[in-house]
Amino acid sequence: AEIKSRPPILLVHGDRDDLIPPQALFHATSGLAALGVPVEWHMSYGIGHGIDPEGLRHGGEFLARRLSSPRGS
Numbered sequence: 001a002e003i004k005s006r007p008p009i010l011l012v013h014g015d016r017d018d019l020i021p022p023q024a025l026f027h028a029t030s031g032l033a034a035l036g037v038p039v040e041w042h043m044s045y046g047i048g049h050g051i052d053p054e055g056l057r058h059g060g061e062f063l064a065r066r067l068s069s070p071r072g073s
Contacts, residue, residue, distance in 0.1 A: 015047065018048060
């Protein structure tokens with residue numbers, strides 16, 4: 001299927017995730033970038049399959065940057 005839209009994506013992953021291997025973060029990042037999708041990532045150290053305050057902070061900053069910038073930037 002053709003990608004019609006490429007909104008920026010933030011991936012956040014815990015390095016101790018026992019459900020989805022941490023390496024999946026890098027595979028997903030590479031795959032999205034290869035398709036021209038703007039992608040950022042953050043690895044939360046000491047975190048399993050969940051999110052910590054640092055991951056939430058990254059998410060909030062990502063949204064603030066993306067929602068405050070003009071469309072197409």
